[in-house]
Amino acid sequence: MKNSKQLYFEMPNKTSLGVEDYIVTDSNNFAFDLIAKMIKGEINFGLISGPPYSGKTHLSKILIKSASNYKSSYIDRDYQNILDRFEASDILILENIDKVKHDKAEKDLFHIINLVKENNKKLLMTSRKSISEIDLSLKDLKSRLNSTLEAKIKEPDDQLMELILIKIFNDKQLKINPNVIDFLMSRLVRSYKSINLFIEKIDKFSLEKGKKITIPLINDLLK
Numbered sequence: 001m002k003n004s005k006q007l008y009f010e011m012p013n014k015t016s017l018g019v020e021d022y023i024v025t026d027s028n029n030f031a032f033d034l035i036a037k038m039i040k041g042e043i044n045f046g047l048i049s050g051p052p053y054s055g056k057t058h059l060s061k062i063l064i065k066s067a068s069n070y071k072s073s074y075i076d077r078d079y080q081n082i083l084d085r086f087e088a089s090d091i092l093i094l095e096n097i098d099k100v101k102h103d104k105a106e107k108d109l110f111h112i113i114n115l116v117k118e119n120n121k122k123l124l125m126t127s128r129k130s131i132s133e134i135d136l137s138l139k140d141l142k143s144r145l146n147s148t149l150e151a152k153i154k155e156p157d158d159q160l161m162e163l164i165l166i167k168i169f170n171d172k173q174l175k176i177n178p179n180v181i182d183f184l185m186s187r188l189v190r191s192y193k194s195i196n197l198f199i200e201k202i203d204k205f206s207l208e209k210g211k212k213i214t215i216p217l218i219n220d221l222l223k
Helices: 029-040 056-066 082-087 103-118 139-146 158-171 178-185 192-209 215-222
Strands: 045-049 072-076 091-095 122-127 150-152
Touching (some): 029 045, 029 122, 029 150, 045 103, 056 091, 056 122, 082 103, 103 139, 158 178, 158 192, 192 215
Parallel strands (some): 045 122, 045 150, 091 122
16 A cells, blocks of 8 residues: 555444445454355354454344344343343344353343244344353353354454554544555554554544644654
């Protein structure tokens, strides 16, 4: 990326979560394929695991948007009465199931997995941990999850990292020179969390200083 044109597109000042906004590379293609199969009706349930900020919620939103004529329920960590929510929905999204902490929620989740196919409903689960790493007290639930199709999102490769940087700056409507992207690529840790937290930090720093985001400004922040 050597030309001096600024990377800027007319986009709303919010995170874009459409299917066209999801960036697919070797790091996350299995997760995207899992969603595509659920949308096509090839599978009824599955689990996407991956680190924080890796796009699991984005994929959940794509599934919900694809089925706008159906009733969807989205639950993140508040697993009270999830069985009731499932019965009232066609699609149930359970984010961060690795955070399930009480026995009733585990039993309800076990029943939900058993009921998905026979009720022709869809269940998408996400987790920051892979299935093998999730600590559960209910052995039957652990067994069910072990037989569940899991798509793991890996930390970003160079291609995905570069595109994520561009997308986040665009979502924030920040005009960035390509040499800033190259500079960040050479210095940031290859992790979704590091990328997102650093951009939040440099965005705030640039506002405080009343300056555009440039390499000298980034160097000032890193001092």
